[in-house]
C-alpha cells in the first residue's frame with residue numbers, strides 16, 4: 084500500500100476551508116508585505132513560545148544569520164555547535180564571518196553532548212548554538228550554566244522543535260534568542276518558506292528586525308547594511324490557521340513514536356531514539372540507527388521497494404563536509420559518535436494522522452529486512 088514519510092496533502096484537506104479563506108482574505112486586501120497577518124503571527128508565536136518578542140523573517144537560515152549578526156558575532160569569533168544538524172546551522176556561522184567549533188553528540192538523542200562544551204571554549208568563543216535535533220530539546224540547564232559562567236551567548240536552533248518543551252518551558256524561550264523555520268515539512272509548515280526569531284531581549288529584537296529590513300529604522304534612511312528577509316503575508320495567514328492545531332499534531336507524532344517504540348522493541352540490530360524525561364519531544368523525525376551502513380542500505384531499500392518513505396538524516400556529519408576543505412585554519416576534529424551515524428541513521432514515517440496499521444506495515448518491512456541483512 085505504501086506509507087509516505089510525511090502527508091501534507093492530508094493536512095491541507097483537514098483545514099482546506101479555513102486555509103482557502105485566509106488566503107482569499109490576503110488576496111482581497113492586497114496587503115502582501117507586512118500588515119496585520121504578519122504582526123498577528125509574530126504575536127501568536129511569541130505567546131505560544133512564551134517570549135516577549137518574535138520577529139518574522141524569510142526562513143530559518145535567515146533567522147539564525149540575523150540573530151548572530153544582531154549579536155555582533157563576526158570575524159575571528161568562534162561559535163560552538165553540533166556536527167549533526169542541517170547544514171544551514173553552520174552556514175550561518177560562516178556567513179557572519181565566524182568559525183564553527185564542533186563538539187560531539189550523545190547517542191540516542193543525537194543532540195550535542197553538553198559535557199564536552201566547556202573544553203571547547205576559548206577566548207574567541209562568542210556563542211553556543213545548540214540544535215534541538217529531530218524535535219527534542221538539548222539538556223539546556225547545564226549548557227546555560229556554562230555559558231553564563233563564561234559570559235557567552237546561547238542561541239537555540241529550534242527549527243525542528245516548535246512546541247517541544249524543556250522542564251515546562253517551550254523551545255524558543257530557553258536561551259537568549261532562538262530561530263524557527265516554517266519550511267513546509269517542519270512541524271509547523273508554510274506553503275513555502277518562512278522563519279521567526281524569538282527573544283526576550285528588546286534590543287536584540289530591534290536590531291534583528293532592522294537588519295531584516297535593509298538596516299532601516301526610518302524609510303530610506305539606513306544606519307546599517309542589512310538584507311531583505313521577510314515573511315510573506317500569505318504565509319503568515321496560512322501559519323496563523325495552522326498554529327492552533329500544532330499541539331494536537333505534535334501529540335499525534337509523540338503517540339506514533341510510542342507505537343514504534345512498542346512495535347520495534349527488542350528488534351536486533353536497530354537502535355531506537357531515546358526520549359529524555361526533561362520534557363516533551365515533538366518528533367520532527369523518528370530516527371533509527373543500524374549497526375552498519377550496509378544494513379541501513381538494505382532496510383531503506385526494502386522500505387522504498389514497499390513504497391514507504393525514508394531518508395538518511397544525515398548521510399555525512401558536518402565537520403566531514405567538503406566545504407571545510409576551503410576554510411582557512413579549520414582543523415577537522417575527530418567526533419566518533421557523530422561519525423558513527425554517517426549513512427546509518429534514517430527516518431521512519433512519523434506524522435500526524437499516521438495509523439497504527441501504517442506503522443505495522445513499516446515495522447513488518449523493517450523486521451523482515453533486518454532478519455535478512
Ligand SMILES: *Cc1c(COP(=O)(O)O)cnc(C)c1O
Nearest residue numbers: 142143144169171242243264266
Ligand atoms: C530547516 C532547518 C534550518 C533552516 O531552515 P530554512 O527555513 O530551511 O532556512 C536550520 N536548522 C535546522 C536544524 C533545520 O532543520
